[in-house]
Each structure stands twice: as C-alpha cells, then as structure tokens.
Amino acid sequence: MTMRVSLFVTCLADQLWPAAAAGAVEVLRRVGCSVEFDERQTCCGQPAFNTGYRPEARALARRLIEVFESSDADAIVSPSGSCTAMLRHYEQLFEDAGWRARARRLGERTHELSSFLVNRLGVEDVGASFPARLTWHDACHGLRDLGIRDEPRRLLRRVRGAELVELSPASVEACCGFGGTFSVKYPELSVAILDEKVDAIERAGVDVVVSGDASCLLQIGGRLSRRGSSVRPVHLAEVLASRRSSPP
Amino acid sequence: MSFERSARAALADEQLRGALRHATTLFGERRRAAMATLPDWEGARDRARAIKDETLLHLDRYLEEFTANAERAGARVHWARDAATACEIIGRIAAERGARTVVKSKSMASEEIHLNAALAARGIEPVETDLGEYIIQLAGEAPSHIVAPAIHKTRRQIGALFAEKLGMEPSDDVAKLAAAARRALRRRFAEADLGVSGVNFAVAETGTILILENEGNARLTTSLPRTHIALMGIEKVIPRFADLEVFLQLLPRSGTGQVLTAYQSLLTGAKRRPEDEGPAELHIVLLDNGRSGMLAAPVTRQSLACIRCGACLNACPVYRQIGGHAYGSVYPGPIGAVLTPQLFGLGRSSELPYASSLCGACRDVCPVKIDIPALLLHLRAEVVATRAGKPRLLERLAFSAYAAVMARPRLFESVVRLARMLRVMLPLGAWTKWRDLRPLAPRSFREEWRTRLRHEVAR
Numbered sequence: 001m002t003m004r005v006s007l008f009v010t011c012l013a014d015q016l017w018p019a020a021a022a023g024a025v026e027v028l029r030r031v032g033c034s035v036e037f038d039e040r041q042t043c044c045g046q047p048a049f050n051t052g053y054r055p056e057a058r059a060l061a062r063r064l065i066e067v068f069e070s071s072d073a074d075a076i077v078s079p080s081g082s083c084t085a086m087l088r089h090y091e092q093l094f095e096d097a098g099w100r101a102r103a104r105r106l107g108e109r110t111h112e113l114s115s116f117l118v119n120r121l122g123v124e125d126v127g128a129s130f131p132a133r134l135t136w137h138d139a140c141h142g143l144r145d146l147g148i149r150d151e152p153r154r155l156l157r158r159v160r161g162a163e164l165v166e167l168s169p170a171s172v173e174a175c176c177g178f179g180g181t182f183s184v185k186y187p188e189l190s191v192a193i194l195d196e197k198v199d200a201i202e203r204a205g206v207d208v209v210v211s212g213d214a215s216c217l218l219q220i221g222g223r224l225s226r227r228g229s230s231v232r233p234v235h236l237a238e239v240l241a242s243r244r245s246s247p248p
Numbered sequence: 249m250s251f252e253r254s255a256r257a258a259l260a261d262e263q264l265r266g267a268l269r270h271a272t273t274l275f276g277e278r279r280r281a282a283m284a285t286l287p288d289w290e291g292a293r294d295r296a297r298a299i300k301d302e303t304l305l306h307l308d309r310y311l312e313e314f315t316a317n318a319e320r321a322g323a324r325v326h327w328a329r330d331a332a333t334a335c336e337i338i339g340r341i342a343a344e345r346g347a348r349t350v351v352k353s354k355s356m357a358s359e360e361i362h363l364n365a366a367l368a369a370r371g372i373e374p375v376e377t378d379l380g381e382y383i384i385q386l387a388g389e390a391p392s393h394i395v396a397p398a399i400h401k402t403r404r405q406i407g408a409l410f411a412e413k414l415g416m417e418p419s420d421d422v423a424k425l426a427a428a429a430r431r432a433l434r435r436r437f438a439e440a441d442l443g444v445s446g447v448n449f450a451v452a453e454t455g456t457i458l459i460l461e462n463e464g465n466a467r468l469t470t471s472l473p474r475t476h477i478a479l480m481g482i483e484k485v486i487p488r489f490a491d492l493e494v495f496l497q498l499l500p501r502s503g504t505g506q507v508l509t510a511y512q513s514l515l516t517g518a519k520r521r522p523e524d525e526g527p528a529e530l531h532i533v534l535l536d537n538g539r540s541g542m543l544a545a546p547v548t549r550q551s552l553a554c555i556r557c558g559a560c561l562n563a564c565p566v567y568r569q570i571g572g573h574a575y576g577s578v579y580p581g582p583i584g585a586v587l588t589p590q591l592f593g594l595g596r597s598s599e600l601p602y603a604s605s606l607c608g609a610c611r612d613v614c615p616v617k618i619d620i621p622a623l624l625l626h627l628r629a630e631v632v633a634t635r636a637g638k639p640r641l642l643e644r645l646a647f648s649a650y651a652a653v654m655a656r657p658r659l660f661e662s663v664v665r666l667a668r669m670l671r672v673m674l675p676l677g678a679w680t681k682w683r684d685l686r687p688l689a690p691r692s693f694r695e696e697w698r699t700r701l702r703h704e705v706a707r
Contacts, residue, residue, distance in 0.1 A: 009693050011654070015664050016686055018693035025701055035705050037697050042654040048647050050606060052628030056651035063655060144608035170273060175565045179605025186603070187678040189255050193565045193605065194683075222683030 003121070005033045006073035008110060010083040010214070011043040013235075017214040023237030024079040024113050030241075031123050040067045046086040049093070051181045058093045065090065065099075065106050075120065076110040079237045081142020082213050084112040088145065112142055113237055114151040114212060124154045130242040131161030132207040134234075137197070137220060138173050139213035152212055152236055159239060171200030178219035191223065198223050201231055207247065212236045251574060251599040258570035264400050268571050271399045275562040278505020279613070285507060286497060295494045297616045300553035303486055304543060310452040310485045311534065317455030321517025323530040330537050335366035337533055338444065338477055342372050345475055347441035353459070353466035354378035355446025356394055356556055357479045357535055359578040360591070363444070374444070375436045377465040379429055386413045392572030392580060395503045395558035400571045433465070443469035443527070447480035448499065448555070450532075451489050456516040457532065458492060460499060460509040467511050476527040478515075481535050483552035495555065498615035502557035538591040547626050551590060553616040554583055560610035560620060566603055575600060582610035586623040594630055598637025601627035664688060 005028050013021045025035050045060030064087070068076055078084045087110045090103035117123045136156060142148040156164050166172055177183065177193030184190075198220060201209050209224075209231055211217050221233030232248065242248075249257075258264055283289050303310050315325040328334035342350060350367055352358065352374055364374040364385075376385040380397040384390065387409055391397030398406070403420040411418040416428045445466055449458040457478055459466045470476045486495070500506040518530040542548040561567045561581030572580030577588040577597065585600040601624045610620040631637060632644075653660050668688045679685055 011660075014693040015688055018689045018691065018696055021693035022696055022701065025705065029705065037694075037702070039694055039697070040657050042657055042660045043650075045651075045654070048651060050625065050628070051643070051647065052601075052625070052630075052632035053647040053651075054629045054632070056647050059651055060654055140605070140607040140609075144612060170276075173609075175605050175607035175609065177565060177605055179607070182602065182605045184676060184678040186252060186255060187682060188259050189566060189569060190605070191682040192259055192569045196565075218686050219683065222679070222685060225684040226682060 003033045003075065004073045005035050005116075006068065006071045006076045007035055007037045008041065008044075008068070008076050008078035008080075008083065008087075009037065010078060010080045012083075012214045012218075013079050016218065017235055020079045020214055020235035020237045023235065023239075023241035024077065026241040027113070027117070027126050027128075027237060028077065031117065031121055031126055033121075036071065036073060038067055038071060044083045044086045046083060047180055049086065049089065050179075054093060061090045061093050061103065062099070065102050068106055068109070069102065073109075075116060076106070077113055077116045078110060079113050079235065080213050080215075081112045081139050081146050081148055082215060084110050085141040085145035112146055112148060112212065113240075114155055115146065115148050117240075118151040118154055125158040126155065126240050128158075128162075128240045128242050129160040129244060130239045131245065131247050133163045133165055133205065134208040134210050134239070135165045135167055135201060135204050135206045137176065137201075137209055137211040137216055139211050139216045140175050142212050143173060148212070152210075155236070155240060156210065159242075161245075162239065165204050165206050167200045167204055171197060174200070176216045176219045178215050180215070183219060190219075194219060194223050198227065198229070202229060206231060208232050208234050208239075210234050210236055210239055249576065251576065251603055254574035254576060255570045255603070258574045263402055263405070264571055265569065267400055267402045268568055271396065272562040272568045275396075275505060275558075279502060279559060279562070280505075282501035282505045282507055286501065292494050292497055293615055293617050296498055296555075297553060299486060299491050299494065300616055301550075304483065304549050304552055307482065307485070307540075307543060310487055311482060313452040313487075314450050314455060314485050315534075317453065318450075318457075318517065318532055319455070321455045322520055323455065323517050323532050326531060326533045328533055328535050328537070331361035331535075334361045334479065334533055334535050334537070335363055337531075338363060338479065339366055339370050339372070341475065341477060341531055342367065342442050343370055345441060347372055347475075349436060349440045350374045350442045350444055351377050351437055351440040351469050351473065352381070352443070353445045353461065353469040354381050354397070355444065355479055356391075356578060357446055357481050358444060359391060360537065361479075361535065363479070375433070375440070377433050377437070377463075377469055378461070379426065379463060379465075382429055382433065383409065386410075390573065391578065393558055393561055394556050394579065394581070394583075400573065437468050437472055440473045442475045442477065443471075443473040444477045444479065445470050447478050447484050447532075449492060449495060450480055450485045451492065452485050452487050454489050454516060456489065456514055459513045459515070460511070461513075462504070462506075462510040464511055467513055470513060470515060471526050474527055475529040475531070476515075476518075477531045477533060479533045479535060481537075482539050483554070499555050499557055502555075502559040502613065502615040542590050547619075547622060548590060550618050551583075551586055551623060553618055554587070555616060556583075557615055559613040559615065563609040563613045565605060565607060565609065575603070582620045582624075583618070586620055586627060589627055589630075594627065594634065594636040598631045601625075601631060661692070661694065664692065 045057035049057035088107040177190040217233040383398040393399040567581040
C-alpha cells in the first residue's frame with residue numbers, strides 16, 4: 001500500500017534551499033510514497049516563538065494546524081528537524097483543550113525526513129549515489145528535541161561512493177551557533193561558536209558537510225564561504241536524492 | 249554594562265578564552281567519564297528530579313520539618329525573606345559575638361546576597377577559604393563559575409597575583425601556589441571568630457546539613473570557630489536522609505567529574521557536651537530572596553530543582569566562549585540566564601534569556617533534568633509581554649509584519665519575489681560582517697512545484 005505523504009517544506013527550504021525540498025520529494029517517491037504539497041503553508045512561527053512573540057507564533061500555529069488538518073495524508077514529512085520540533089511544541093502555545101488536542105495531533109503526524117525513512121518506513125538504502133568525503137552536522141533540535149542521531153548516519157552509510165567521516169568527539173554534537181535571531185542579536189558570539197565548528201569540519205578533511213536543517217547549513221556555509229574554504233554545505237535530502245557518479 | 253558589550257569584551261580576551269576552553273573541556277570529559285561509572289544514569293536523574301518535585305510541591309511543610317528537627321538538635325534557624333534581611337541576621341550574630349574575622353567556605357548564596365560587603369561595612373573582615381574564592385577575593389573580582397569561581401584565570405595570572413598579594417616568589421607551579429595559599433589561610437582560620445558556610449543539602453527528617461568540598465576548608469570553617477553560620481536557599485531541603493544517596497551520586501559526578509568529593513560534612517546541630525567536637529553554636533539562615541515566587545508555575549518551579557553543579561555552564565557553547573562575568577550575575581551560564589531574571593527581576597536582566605542559541609546541551613547534562621531551553625523561551629515571552637528592558641520597537645514592528653505576511657501565502661510569495669527581483673536583502677549587516685549570506689533561490693520550491701513537480705508526482 002502506498003504511503004501518502006504531505007510535505008511540510010518549511011519557509012527556509014522553500015525560498016533558500018529548494019533543492020532540499022525537491023530532494024525530499026524525489027526520495028520519498030523513490031521509496032514508494034506519494035507526495036502532496038499544500039501551497040497555503042508558509043512559516044511555522046518558530047522565529048516568533050523563539051524570540052518571545054507568542055501571539056504571533058500562535059496565529060501561525062493555528063494556520064498551519066488548519067492547513068494540515070485539511071489533508072488526510074498518512075504522514076507529514078519535513079526536511080527540517082528544527083521546524084518539526086517546533087510543531088511538536090505547538091501544544092504549549094494553547095490553553096484551550098480543543099486547540100491543544102489539535103496541536104498534539106499535528107505534532108504526532110509530523111516527522112523529520114531521516115527519521116521517517118528509517119523509523120517509519122524501515123528504509124536505509126534509498127538508492128542514492130554521491131561520491132564524496134562527507135561529514136554529518138547534528139542540528140541541535142533534531143538531535144536533542146527529536147533524538148535523531150543514528151538515522152541520518154545509517155542513511156548516509158548506504159549512499160554509494162559516500163564516505164562518512166565523523167568530527168572529533170568534542171565537536172561532533174556541538175552547536176553551530178545559529179540559534180535563529182541569536183545569530184543576528186549576538187553576531188560575534190554566534191560566529192565564535194561557529195568558528196569552532198568550522199575548524200572541526202576543516203580538520204576532518206571532507207568535501208561536503210551534510211545536515212538535516214537548512215538553517216545550520218546557512219550558518220556553516222556562510223562562514224565556510226567567507227573563509228574561502230572548499231567544503232560545501234549540502235542538505236541531507238540533496239545527498240539522498242543524488243544519483244551522480246562524479247564528485248559534486 | 250549590557251550583556252552584548254561584556255560578551256564582546258570577553259570575546260576579545262584571548263587569555264580568558266584559552267582558560268575557558270581548557271577548563272570547560274576538561275570538566276566535560278571528566279563528567280562523561282564519571283557518568284559512565286553509574287549503571288543507570290537516566291534512572292538516577294529521574295529519581296533525583298522526582299524527589300525535588302515532591303519537595304517543591306510541599307516546600308512549606310519540609311522547611312518547617314527541617315527547622316523543627318535542626319532546632320531540636322541544637323541549631324538556631326533564621327528565616328530571611330530577602331538579601332538585606334539575611335545580611336542583617338548574619339551581621340548581627342557576628343557583631344554580637346565581637347567577631348573581627350570571619351572565615352568563609354564557598355557559598356553561592358553568600359555571593360548572591362553580597363555578604364562580604366555587608367560584613368565589611370560592619371568592620372568585620374570576611375576571608376574566603378576555598379582556593380578559587382580566595383583567588384578572586386585577592387583579585388577583587390566576582391566568581392565566574394558556580395563550582396570553579398576562578399575558572400577564568402590562567403595559572404600565570406594567579407602566580408602574578410600571589411606574588412603581589414602574598415609576597416611570594418613569582419611562580420606558576422600549582423603545588424607552590426596552593427602551599428602559599430594554605431599557609432596564609434591557616435593563619436586566618438586560627439584567628440577567626442566565626443565561620444560562614446553554604447549548604448548543599450538540608451535533610452528535613454533529621455535537621456542535618458550536608459556540605460561537599462575538596463579542600464578541607466569547609467570542614468575547618470564549620471568546626472574550628474566557636475560559631476558556625478550556614479546560609480542556604482530554601483530550595484536546598486530534601487525530605488529524607490535516604491534521598492542523599494541519589495544526590496551524592498549525581499552532584500560530584502556532574503560538578504567536577506568526581507565519583508565523590510574528598511570531604512562530605514554531615515552536620516546535625518551544635519555540640520551539646522564539652523567533649524563533643526564542633527562549634528558551640530550553629531545558626532542556619534534560610535534564604536528566600538525571590539525563590540518562593542518561582543513556586544507558582546511548574547515551568548518556573550523547576551528552576552528550584554537546581555543543585556548548583558555547574559555542568560550546564562561547562563556544556564554551554566555561549567558560556568564556553570565568554571565565561572561567567574559577561575552575564576553580570578553571580579549565577580552565570582544557562583542556569584544563571586534563567587535564575588537571574590527570576591531572582592533579581594526581568595527589567596535588569598532582560599538580555600539574559602536571549603543569551604543562548606537554544607541548543608539544549610544544558611538540558612542534556614542537567615542531573616535533575618531542568619528544561620532550561622523551555623525556561624529561556626518562557627522568560628523571552630515574559631520579556632516581550634511585559635516590555636521589560638529596552639524598547640525593541642523595530643523588533644516588535646518586524647514580528648508584526650512577519651506574522652501578517654506569513655498569514656497570507658500569496659503576499660508571502662509576492663514579498664519574496666520582489667526581494668529577489670530588487671536583490672534586496674534584509675538589513676542583515678550583523679550577519680554579513682562575518683558570514684556570506686546565501687541568496688534567495690532563483691526559483692522557490694513552490695514555483696518549482698507549480699510548474700514541474702506537481703505534474704510529475706501526478707503521473
């Protein structure tokens with residue numbers, strides 16, 4: 001039976017990293033899911049929630065709950081651990097029992113891509129090919145809010161031609177310093193944290209840094225590029241969708 | 249100074265950052281190694297948190313029980329609503345006994361109420377006897393870490409400080425430095441009239457207080473002078489003696505990466521017969537100072553579960569870069585960023601809840617599972633709702649506009665398309681000074697979906 005998936009694209013992937021979103025569609029279809037996309041979705045409200053603007057976040061949460069309630073897809077899947085975690089936080093935005101239940105239901109239906117593939121579908125080999133030395137950056141919300149640690153690694157190890165190199169133990173689970181508005185409120189601090197991560201990535205001698213969140217990739221990629229590094233930031237969904245036979 | 253400016257100053261201090269990197273990494277490694285010696289770390293955390301939750305739900309009852317049992321054992325218990333009252337109580341006890349020198353073992357609560365200044369104002373000299381606290385007292389500074397107050401100092405800086413203040417040969421040999429401090433402090437212990445200590449745990453059913461330490465200075469502080477005053481936050485009480493079992497497993501491992509600290513002093517009352525050891529008088533000061541205000545809601549109540557191990561500081565990417573002084577509070581780091589606004593008011597510390605990338609490393613290492621990120625988010629919402637601190641006019645405007653645009657998909661798309669066409673980027677100088685900004689994609693996913701993908705998936 002075909003699993004019907006509704007894509008929660010996230011505004012960041014939609015506008016800044018569309019290849020991640022298109023990659024997610026490609027991979028999901030390849031493993032036998034049908035994919036739908038509701039164009040009424042915009043932002044999940046995380047920037048407002050994380051900066052303390054709860055009424056604004058609540059309004060957007062209501063919207064997104066309604067948008068996804070209109071779909072009877074078996075699952076909602078997102079190429080972002082952070083935005084998936086935000087949906088799981090929705091319940092605490094509401095006092096009203098009805099809205100709390102609706103928020104909880106949305107959270108339960110929504111899955112981050114790697115976790116959906118490995119834990120829900122039991123798939124590790126998605127038939128990808130991506131010849132490169134790569135390292136994995138654990139995005140904090142995926143790692144600590146959703147407990148996603150092994151899933152992306154298991155998927156990456158099955159990618160043909162890809163060699164997964166782990167960062168040093170002190171750096172492997174370290175934050176990239178993005179933190180949404182934190183990265184513009186305290187830019188020097190954000191970059192100081194980022195530089196430790198980027199140093200570790202460069203020491204690993206990889207071609208590509210892969211992550212499950214476009215936000216971390218913007219942060220890490222922005223610094224790699226400014227430092228003139230040859231390491232490229234790539235979203236997990238892009239790697240999993242890839243069929244390339246030569247290095248990127 | 250604002251958090252932003254102090255953080256910037258700290259980032260420019262290479263010596264500070266070197267000292268922090270070294271010490272916090274070492275603490276982190278030791279903690280992990282010590283944790284591995286516990287067969288059921290997660291279970292221990294759950295049990296510890298359950299004990300704290302139960303205590304905090306009935307804090308009034310446990311405090312009364314503790315008071316009754318401590319007084320029955322010969323201690324005198326004082327209740328202090330705020331810092332001024334606590335200072336007044338301790339200052340009065342010291343003055344009445346004609347104390348001129350007070351030795352102190354490490355107590356964050358005493359830092360919180362600025363006890364040293366209050367004693368000095370009465371002409372009483374407070375002498376810190378924990379090596380780290382002694383160092384920062386000599387330097388005229390404030391502690392920058394809950395467990396390791398002088399973590400921000402390098403060995404060389406301490407050598408220079410001791411050469412200046414203690415008249416010893418300049419040295420960066422740790423053994424020599426410690427020996428010099430010990431010689432100086434032994435003299436002060438001998439002449440002290442009164443000892444002031446903190447408290448790690450207070451057992452309600454026995455009236456016992458427990459103090460953990462590694463240098464023996466707390467043992468001396470609480471036994472040598474004739475009078476001992478123990479200062480404790482009201483959240484330090486636990487119901488039963490048996491509850492210590494789990495906390496003694498968690499606190500040393502989380503704090504210093506030790507299986508157990510070198511000294512554990514269990515003190516129940518004052519001495520009753522002349523042949524007993526210990527001080528003739530024991531006073532216990534219970535400090536509220538804003539704590540009872542946190543009891544009302546579960547989200548804030550969990551702040552009082554903190555056992556002051558400092559693990560969240562060592563794990564925090566922000567603390568690791570800038571250290572404790574930048575937080576402008578005796579309680580720095582993630583736990584400080586949530587305690588400070590609650591204890592001293594959001595108005596004066598409205599920046600602190602924002603001093604975090606919300607990475608959650610603090611929550612992962614917390615031995616009592618305090619959800620610090622949730623607390624930070626709660627306090628951020630309070631800052632916005634109560635308009636605490638600076639005005640944030642632009643920010644408010646930006647979030648209103650953001651919410652209005654994001655509620656209208658068509659408008660959202662038009663706004664982005666316009667930005668792409670005009671190549672306008674948000675005024676993100678703060679971003680682009682150090683990082684390149686990835687441009688908006690030439691075609692968004694939704695455009696791609698509409699023109700191509702929608703038809704492909706339909707096939």
